[in-house]
Amino acid sequence: MGHERVAVVGIGQTKHQATRGDVSVAGLLREAAQRALADAHMTWTDIDAVVIGKAPDFFEGVMMPELFLADALGCTGKPMFRVHTAGSVGGSTAIVASQLVAAGIHERVLTVAFEKQSESEAMWALSLPMPFTPPLHAGAGGYFAPHIRSYIRRSKSPDHIGILVALKDRQNGLKNPYAHLHEPEISFDSIKDSMMLWDPIRYAETCPSSDGACALVLGSEKVADDAAAEGRQPAWIQGTAMRSEPTLSAERDTVLPLGGALCAADVYKQAGITNPRKDVDCVEMYVPFSWFEPMWLENLGFAEPGEGWKMTEDGATALDGDLPVNMSGGVLCTNPIGASGMLRFGETAMQVRGTAGDHQVDGVRKAVGHAYGGGSQFFAMWVVGSEKP
Amino acid sequence: MRDIAIISFAQTPARRSVPELNEVEMLMPAIHGALEQVDMTIDDIGFTCSGSTDYLAGTAFSFVSTLDGVGPWPPIQESHVEMDGAWALYEAWVKLQLGELDTALVYAYAKSSPGDLPMVLTRQLDPITVAPLWPDSVSLAALQARSMLDSGKATEADFAEVAARSRKSALDNPNAQLAWDRPAADLLDADYHVAPLRKSDCAPITDGAACVILAAGDIARSKIERPAWIRGIDHRVEPIHLGLRDLTVSESTRIAGEKAGVSGGAVDVAELHAPFSHQELILREALGLGDDTDINPSGGALAANPMMTAGLIRIGELATRISNGSANRGVAHATSGPCLQQNLVAVLEGEA
Amino acid sequence: MPDITLPESLRDVEAVRSVRTPAQLDYQVVAGDATTRFLRNITKKRIVGQRAPGGRVYVPPRGADPELGQATPIEVEVAQVGTVTSFCVVNLQFYGSGMEIPYTSALILLDGADLSIMHLIQEIPADQVRIGMRVEAVWRDDADIEPTLESIKWFRPTGEPDDVNVRIPGEKRGTGLGSWPGGVPPTELVVRNPRTGLGGTAADGGED
Numbered sequence: 001m002g003h004e005r006v007a008v009v010g011i012g013q014t015k016h017q018a019t020r021g022d023v024s025v026a027g028l029l030r031e032a033a034q035r036a037l038a039d040a041h042m043t044w045t046d047i048d049a050v051v052i053g054k055a056p057d058f059f060e061g062v063m064m065p066e067l068f069l070a071d072a073l074g075c076t077g078k079p080m081f082r083v084h085t086a087g088s089v090g091g092s093t094a095i096v097a098s099q100l101v102a103a104g105i106h107e108r109v110l111t112v113a114f115e116k117q118s119e120s121e122a123m124w125a126l127s128l129p130m131p132f133t134p135p136l137h138a139g140a141g142g143y144f145a146p147h148i149r150s151y152i153r154r155s156k157s158p159d160h161i162g163i164l165v166a167l168k169d170r171q172n173g174l175k176n177p178y179a180h181l182h183e184p185e186i187s188f189d190s191i192k193d194s195m196m197l198w199d200p201i202r203y204a205e206t207c208p209s210s211d212g213a214c215a216l217v218l219g220s221e222k223v224a225d226d227a228a229a230e231g232r233q234p235a236w237i238q239g240t241a242m243r244s245e246p247t248l249s250a251e252r253d254t255v256l257p258l259g260g261a262l263c264a265a266d267v268y269k270q271a272g273i274t275n276p277r278k279d280v281d282c283v284e285m286y287v288p289f290s291w292f293e294p295m296w297l298e299n300l301g302f303a304e305p306g307e308g309w310k311m312t313e314d315g316a317t318a319l320d321g322d323l324p325v326n327m328s329g330g331v332l333c334t335n336p337i338g339a340s341g342m343l344r345f346g347e348t349a350m351q352v353r354g355t356a357g358d359h360q361v362d363g364v365r366k367a368v369g370h371a372y373g374g375g376s377q378f379f380a381m382w383v384v385g386s387e388k389p
Numbered sequence: 390m391r392d393i394a395i396i397s398f399a400q401t402p403a404r405r406s407v408p409e410l411n412e413v414e415m416l417m418p419a420i421h422g423a424l425e426q427v428d429m430t431i432d433d434i435g436f437t438c439s440g441s442t443d444y445l446a447g448t449a450f451s452f453v454s455t456l457d458g459v460g461p462w463p464p465i466q467e468s469h470v471e472m473d474g475a476w477a478l479y480e481a482w483v484k485l486q487l488g489e490l491d492t493a494l495v496y497a498y499a500k501s502s503p504g505d506l507p508m509v510l511t512r513q514l515d516p517i518t519v520a521p522l523w524p525d526s527v528s529l530a531a532l533q534a535r536s537m538l539d540s541g542k543a544t545e546a547d548f549a550e551v552a553a554r555s556r557k558s559a560l561d562n563p564n565a566q567l568a569w570d571r572p573a574a575d576l577l578d579a580d581y582h583v584a585p586l587r588k589s590d591c592a593p594i595t596d597g598a599a600c601v602i603l604a605a606g607d608i609a610r611s612k613i614e615r616p617a618w619i620r621g622i623d624h625r626v627e628p629i630h631l632g633l634r635d636l637t638v639s640e641s642t643r644i645a646g647e648k649a650g651v652s653g654g655a656v657d658v659a660e661l662h663a664p665f666s667h668q669e670l671i672l673r674e675a676l677g678l679g680d681d682t683d684i685n686p687s688g689g690a691l692a693a694n695p696m697m698t699a700g701l702i703r704i705g706e707l708a709t710r711i712s713n714g715s716a717n718r719g720v721a722h723a724t725s726g727p728c729l730q731q732n733l734v735a736v737l738e739g740e741a
Numbered sequence: 742m743p744d745i746t747l748p749e750s751l752r753d754v755e756a757v758r759s760v761r762t763p764a765q766l767d768y769q770v771v772a773g774d775a776t777t778r779f780l781r782n783i784t785k786k787r788i789v790g791q792r793a794p795g796g797r798v799y800v801p802p803r804g805a806d807p808e809l810g811q812a813t814p815i816e817v818e819v820a821q822v823g824t825v826t827s828f829c830v831v832n833l834q835f836y837g838s839g840m841e842i843p844y845t846s847a848l849i850l851l852d853g854a855d856l857s858i859m860h861l862i863q864e865i866p867a868d869q870v871r872i873g874m875r876v877e878a879v880w881r882d883d884a885d886i887e888p889t890l891e892s893i894k895w896f897r898p899t900g901e902p903d904d905v906n907v908r909i910p911g912e913k914r915g916t917g918l919g920s921w922p923g924g925v926p927p928t929e930l931v932v933r934n935p936r937t938g939l940g941g942t943a944a945d946g947g948e949d
Binding site for chain 1: 390437442443444449450452453454456457461462463464465466467468469470471472476479480483484486487488489509510512513514515516517520623624625626627628629630633640641644725726727730731
């Protein structure tokens with residue numbers, strides 16, 4: 001036994017939008033799953049097990065929805081598994097699925113992550129009036145905005161960095177046909193002039209709320225070799241890592257969480273990355289509010305402490321920069337919460353396979369996918385590459 | 390596969406309601422108990438995994454604050470499943486198979502008391518065609534029980550035998566919620582609860598928590614004299630729609646049992662997660678268990694049924710019996726979803 | 742896999758696009774031990790944090806010391822005065838909060854507590870709120886005091902000079918625990934392990 005090689009051999013996602021009123025929850029998942037299966041040249045019967053991920057069940061108003069989705073996802077008589085690690089879930093779901101192959105238990109695993117926020121009220125789901133609990137006063141943005149202010153203060157970053165991130169990601173999103181937000185008219189000024197919701201976070205620096213799903217087919221070395229022999233480049237998983245830390249801890253750094261840095265160090269070590277800025281060709285990171293790009297650049301070791309914003313300002317993270325970040329448009333363009341992490345992981349696999357279309361970066365050999373959740377406390381990362389680990 | 394064993398198990402005493410504690414307060418004694426029994430701390434644990442669901446207590450992200458109970462600082466390697474803790478154990482077992490980590494802590498908990506459990510569970514059903522009708526979990530189980538009677542596979546007296554034996558066994562289980570000694574025949578005198586099920590055929594509603602520690606190879610041997618080795622573990626699911634299944638059999642349990650290797654040796658003890666008495670009969674048949682197997686010596690789910698936890702408890706109860714030498718090889722089972730929709734089977738054995 | 746096609750008989754039938762299925766579930770939520778003790782003190786207009794032996798002072802306590810994973814039986818009254826460690830200005834009306842916008846939601850480190858609580862800042866224009874500003878609790882009228890943190894209406898400036906050296910959790914010399922100075926990743930050892938007492942080389946618990 002031990003650690004078998006695993007590769008992504010199929011990727012599928014839905015068209016993401018505010019309301020996918022044309023499909024049921026099952027239909028949404030099948031749209032992504034069937035695209036992933038088609039991409040992998042497989043059918044439902046080829047799949048050994050299915051791993052499903054999503055964020056809180058209150059989003060759709062169905063308790064443990066994987067149970068009613070089992071037959072729609074071809075699981076009858078097969079193992080089906082449900083992961084929930086808050087916002088990082090799309091990433092951790094892919095990791096759990098990959099481990100089923102890595103451990104030699106299965107050859108072909110389908111993993112699907114989704115959120116259909118239009119089915120209920122997301123704000124409601126996250127703000128059930130819980131007795132005895134201090135009120136948040138202003139939703140998720142109100143939670144994260146003070147941490148962003150701390151970052152700006154300690155890094156002495158100029159105010160316009162968040163706007164630059166939002167502009168870049170929204171422009172990248174224009175190249176991604178699946179992205180939720182397509183705003184061709186977006187400009188630095190339109191972002192700057194958008195409403196300051198939770199100062200320092202503007203409306204146009206905030207992720208949307210989307211319906212969407214993402215699916216990956218993960219294969220064993222043999223499955224991936226067969227795909228490669230037919231000319232379909234596998235995205236080899238070179239490392240996976242997860243870390244968790246408490247929401248509240250006296251020492252915890254909510255701006256640059258230790259768990260995020262440990263997760264990155266772990267996954268880089270597995271993938272043989274010694275100099276992240278040099279060794280990594282592109283990154284998809286979880287940026288629901290624009291300022292998280294410079295924060296994560298520092299947390300994941302791409303920039304010195306306090307210097308992440310300079311990479312953004314210098315254009316290093318642009319599609320044509322030396323470390324493109326969020327080529328797909330990222331969470332700022334598309335945010336079906338449970339799927340958002342898997343979309344990051346899936347985009348890295350597309351980049352490695354050379355199938356990212358208009359948002360393809362040339363010659364990607366190693367790409368990093370990142371997701372986080374909770375109060376910046378749950379982290380999931382992977383590295384995929386064109387070469388076997 | 391790599392040799393992985395259960396080396397410690399702790400659970401909280403099952404109670405209908407634990408009103409004086411919140412979830413993490415209820416959970417902590419189980420985690421601390423499991424760690425202390427093998428003289429470990431969270432620093433000795435490679436991977437942590439938990440099972441719970443938001444719907445029971447009505448709180449989104451309830452698992453986020455219960456993670457505080459392990460003391461995840463410095464940051465830890467951790468994951469969570471919105472499933473019974475038995476599946477969290479499965480994820481931990483897979484993680485240890487990779488060979489990079491040697492120990493895992495698995496916990497599960499649920500407070501069913503804040504809500505109306507049979508009504509809460511209706512939210513699992515198809516949201517368009519079934520859930521709007523609010524068919525409660527006891528009524529769905531009663532449909533299954535009726536199928537058993539109509540097929541001639543069992544009688545109400547058979548149900549009562551299971552109910553009486555389980556509660557009598559529970560007299561030896563200090564953590565049980567329901568334990569008594571009454572002849573099966575007397576149970577049939579009671580009125581139906583939801584025909585053909587009587588109250589005695591149904592599991593109690595329970596608040597509770599449990600924790601299991603896994604270790605690989607020599608680490609397990611160094612911690613306890615007789616680790617309970619996981620010889621096989623597998624899980625399978627079926628469609629949720631009752632009309633798509635023969636409710637008198639559990640095909641998913643049968644497949645999982647076959648994959649886990651149940652028939653590969655004598656089964657001294659089986660801990661089956663059957664929240665309704667007739668379901669034990671279905672599971673016994675699906676797993677091919679004969680009269681020489683001691684079924685649910687803990688009293689099973691009929692003695693205590695903390696949601697998301699009762700399946701993990703089955704594994705822990707079996708491991709305890711193997712580790713104390715009262716059994717050598719056994720089967721543990723966990724279920725989820727209406728009428729045994731999803732099932733996990735583990736085979737544990739004492740000898741290395 | 743062939744496409745699924747609609748049966749002939751359904752071709753001219755207007756599709757059902759959606760159904761509304763309202764659901765209501767009632768829950769009786771309990772506070773638990775730690776929160777009950779905390780809120781009982783709130784009704785006496787006292788802010789009493791809790792800690793485990795060897796642990797930190799948590800306000801409000803949630804039942805477990807998240808560093809030690811232990812219950813928090815030790816009660817420690819903290820001050821009703823503290824320092825703003827960060828904040829945001831909210832310009833959006835949130836589900837019935839009834840607040841006049843803009844308003845300020847801040848992280849406030851009460852004197853004697855080990856980590857910040859989130860609460861409102863009032864009685865000062867939003868654009869004058871600062872990190873390091875000293876603030877004090879403003880309680881509701883005595884008749885309206887209930888076992889809820891909302892019995893503190895908000896915090897307001899005390900008028901004291903700013904605490905420019907306020908300890909901001911996790912922040913050390915502006916670099917943060919989870920950063921890579923010199924390209925070197927941090928390890929678990931940068932924080933003190935609360936069980937073994939080891940580590941903490943970069944801890945910002947007041948050592949420097």
